[in-house]
Amino acid sequence: MDMLHFKLELPLQSTEHVLGVQLILTFSYQLHRMSTFVMQSMAFFQSSFAVPGSQLYVNGDLRLQQKQPLSHGGLDVRYNVSVINGTSPFAHDYDLTHIVAAYQERNVTTILTDPNPIWLVGRAAEAPFVINAVIRYPMEVISYLPGFWEMIKFAWIQYVSILLIFLWVFERIKRFVFQNQVVTTIPVTAVPQGELYKQHLS
Known part of the structure; x- marks a missing residue:
C-alpha cells in the first residue's frame, strides 16, 4: 500500500486560537491498466473541537468512487482539470459549497475515508498550528467496460x-x-x- 505523508505549519499570533479545520487536498489520480484514466481529484476534510488546539493529526485512505464504469480504450481526461479554478475572477468559484457541489457532479471522484482525526492541545505562544496528515492509497477494484x-x-x-x-x-x-x-x-x-x-x- 502506497502512502503520502505531509506536514503543514500555519503561523499564528499569540492571541489567535484554532477551534476547527476545513481542509481540501488535491491529487493527480492516474490509472494505466485496463483503462487509461487521468483526473485531478480532491479529498475534503473538516472537523471542529471545543478547545483550542496546537496540532491536528489525520490518517486516512484515499478511495476511488465510481458512478459509472470507465471506458476500455483511449485516454480519458474529461476530469483532468483543476478542482479549484484559480484563474477565475468570480468569488463564487472559490466558495467551498460551490467547489464541493461541482466536484460531486462528477462520475468519478475520490474521498478520504476513516481520517481518524487526533486533536492536540497546548500550543505555545507564537508557535504555528501544525497539520500532520498521512494519506494511504489502498488497492482498488476498478469497474470498466471491456472491449x-x-x-x-x-x-x-x-x-x-x-x-x-x-x-x-x-x-x-x-x-x-x-x-x-x-x-x-x-x-x-x-x-x-x-x-x-x-x-x-x-
Missing part, C-alpha cells in the same frame, strides 16, 4: 470449459447406452448402393 476482443477472449474460455464438460458427460452416456443395450436395436445387413440400383432395373 470487443476482450469479451470474445473470456467468452471463448468459458465456452470451451463448458463444452469439454458436456463432451465428457455425453461420452459417458453413450458408453452406458451401448454397453447396457438401453435402446432396442435391429441389425440390418448393409447392401451397397450399386447393387440396389441393379436389382431395381431387373
Whole structure:
C-alpha cells in the first residue's frame, strides 16, 4: 500500500486560537491498466473541537468512487482539470459549497475515508498550528467496460470449459447406452448402393 505523508505549519499570533479545520487536498489520480484514466481529484476534510488546539493529526485512505464504469480504450481526461479554478475572477468559484457541489457532479471522484482525526492541545505562544496528515492509497477494484476482443477472449474460455464438460458427460452416456443395450436395436445387413440400383432395373 502506497502512502503520502505531509506536514503543514500555519503561523499564528499569540492571541489567535484554532477551534476547527476545513481542509481540501488535491491529487493527480492516474490509472494505466485496463483503462487509461487521468483526473485531478480532491479529498475534503473538516472537523471542529471545543478547545483550542496546537496540532491536528489525520490518517486516512484515499478511495476511488465510481458512478459509472470507465471506458476500455483511449485516454480519458474529461476530469483532468483543476478542482479549484484559480484563474477565475468570480468569488463564487472559490466558495467551498460551490467547489464541493461541482466536484460531486462528477462520475468519478475520490474521498478520504476513516481520517481518524487526533486533536492536540497546548500550543505555545507564537508557535504555528501544525497539520500532520498521512494519506494511504489502498488497492482498488476498478469497474470498466471491456472491449470487443476482450469479451470474445473470456467468452471463448468459458465456452470451451463448458463444452469439454458436456463432451465428457455425453461420452459417458453413450458408453452406458451401448454397453447396457438401453435402446432396442435391429441389425440390418448393409447392401451397397450399386447393387440396389441393379436389382431395381431387373
